[in-house]
Amino acid sequence: MLQIVSEMTLLQIRHGLLLFLITAVPAQVNPGVCRYPLGMTGGQIPDDDISASSQWSESTAARYGRLDFDDGDGDGAWCPKIMAEAEFLQVDLRSLHFITLVGTQGRHADGMGNEFAQRYRIKYSRDGTRWVAWQDRKGSQVIEGNKNAYDVVLKDMEPPIIARFIRFMPVADNSMIVCMRVELYGCEWLDGLVSYSAPAGQEMTYGGKNVNLNDSVYDGTLGLRMEHGLGQLTDGAWGLDDFLFSNVYGVWPGYDYVGWTNESFPKGYVEMKFEFDRIRNFTSMKVHCSNMFSRGVRMFRQTTCYFRTSESEWESAAVTFRPPEDRVSQIARFITVPLGGRMATSIKCRFAFNEAWVMISEVAFQSAGTAVYNTSLPPRKRGHPTNLLPGDDPVHKVDESNTRILIGCLVAVILILLAIIVIIMWRQVWQKMLEKASRRILDDELSARLAIQTQAFSFHHSSQSSGSTSNSTYERIFPLCSPDYQEPSRLIRKLPEFAQSIEDLGHRCSVSLCSVSSAAGSSSRQLQACGSDGAPHYAEADIVNQQEGAASSSYSITAVNMNLLSGKDTDMREFPRDKLTFKEKLGEGQFGEVHLCEAEGMQGFVEKNLPGEVTSCLEGSEGSRDTVLVAVKTLREDANKNARNDFLKEIRIMSRLRDPNIVSLLAVCVESDPLCMITEYMENGDLNQFLSCHQLNQAEQTPTSDHSTVSYSSLISMGTQIASGMKYLSSLNFVHRDLATRNCLVGKNYTIKIADFGMSRNLYRGDYYRIQGRAVLPIRWMSWESILLGKFTMASDVWAFGVTLWEILNLCKEQPYCQFSDEQVIENTGEFFRDQGKQVYLPRPHCCPDLLYSSLMLGCWRRNAKQRPTFQEIYNQLGESQE
Known part of the structure; x- marks a missing residue:
């Protein structure tokens, strides 16, 4: 019993120190977040830095090989x-x-033209002389490319590439003509490490299995030693606690680790050398090790590091570090080795054996004056504890005195007993509070259901059909059943089961408008069918509205005009299908596709058939008055009846949205198949990518001719436009559920319009947290009540607006809570619920005035939803700050 309590206490200590360790130790580069465009599309990479082996003509030179870019001079690609x-x-x-x-x-x-590369290879170099052919984790060098001339195809680099020079090499028959446009995504390699050398990894036999502990993606010279390359120790992926398993599907046991046995090293240590791009002032080295001593593996007993600059001899003064011994926990962990600010271009470290085997999966260096990676800690599988232990802190001292150890154990036992007593009392009080909250929510839910039944009309989820189960959507309120209700800490640990249990409860009343934005934006979008991932993100006609009375307050259902869901649509007119010219496919989903088209005579059609406020959406569009670019969403002819009804309901609802800051529906084609809805096209793409390519203009009072900068006043104007659009949606009682910069589109003159396509793009998959493949949630933008209680209201949209404004004022250079993993973000929402002063807020952006941060942003993140400002108040405050 004492051992179990001790292990529980150890876990609590580790979780308590986690936030401190995150801020104290620089974050590792995370491939899931390090996905920023590097400048081919945006033009940050100049023409002089783009070259080719040859070109078909001057109009297909290398400088035209930019993805989604056409300056009108060339033929649109490199050939x-x-x-x-x-x-x-x-x-x-x-x-x-x-x-x-x-x-x-x-x-x-x-x-x-109609030329594209169906397959290609990539070569890369760090110095411009030695070129390496990239290959995936299975050894294949050929990458599947494009299937037509229009679609953008994104491919993950697994493993990632660390290089300065990149070559795209088409693979095709000699008789074919191929052309390419390309873009690279990632971030700057701040470590400065250009190569590491070490003995080749060895093979272990365990339980009749061959465990290969070689560096399978090393790009240098392989022999008895690995020389002049980088590989698995710098790929940003940590090994699991059990080295026999891996996060990579279909690989051999031991794949994540490089390991050595002491039988092959008579001197008792493994020596590794690290070469860097320049002289650096090194502060620390982080080494991720396995510690599964039950299988003969333990983290190194001691490391001794030597330093040198340029071609000089190794300095005699070395740095020696002994990590604290751990014979209790078999969890893999990072060990931080302090390097004391030593200057060097090369480091040689000797890792002494502490058991039969030493296994390492990642090595990273931090040097003074180097910025920390703009990423979060690499995510771990749900249920796995963190790998950071108190003993990893280099200043942690181990007391060798038996007397002090005995006293320390006695004190620990006393503290454990006191903690158990406090926890028992706290749980009893907490359970009573939650039972009261549960009964209140159940009463409100029951009142809402009775209210719906007494209405003259009701809403049903359009995707339900007899004898089949529809794709689930999230309810306006997740009812909490009293016998199964748990406190938030347990709710966090059992979030997948919670999502499963709530999925089948209640009566669905959602009418998703996810098509509002899936038909907009300038980049390629791998669109998913609305609701296929479990949650409609844009808006629902049946939402929770807080009614405040003089004596009490309660939640009730706000009915929406039935004309939105039935009756003839009087605003939308049929657009001639033959006047649409296909330009490019933007994305596709389960039941349809989204295309970029030219619409002949669209502006005149809109002016004639639709209200005056709609015509403004075409101002500034590319092309002449007779031909404009539009986005067209089509429904496949083989779609089932429910999908067809969903499509028509989306048209009816979108036709009522008339606001300068909401993406507008312009026309429809519904008299024959395939059904189409036509929306405006925003030429500058989404706000996240737009701002990430800009820098802050310090001369804020005057506009600049430099298109790569943006002023503070322009940023506030963007936030004001978003607040205006949300003010309009809130007046209609629509809840967005996924407000973020990735879901705001940019037109000319910094015009901003609210949409929803972030979830459908591979580029933003790191912004969504998936619950066992059933639902994806943008938890870094969600309020605590949305995550823990499933409650989406106007107040939860206000919370998301605060995060969106934070992104804008940071020019989208980093993800919210970038220092937290997804599980830590959820744990932080539990602290908001408990409200004991332990919750962590997003920091104030550098360009944000103190008053705006304290009064507006922090106001959006208040625990009590009633105390958060309304969008009308937010709009007024932002307007005043512009004056």
């Missing part, structure tokens, strides 16, 4: 003169970068 194996398009990034994603596209040249 080699003759298709041969050695042809390549090369990009110079000017410094080492950590590349996690690449995008490719073909050439259509406004209908004059």
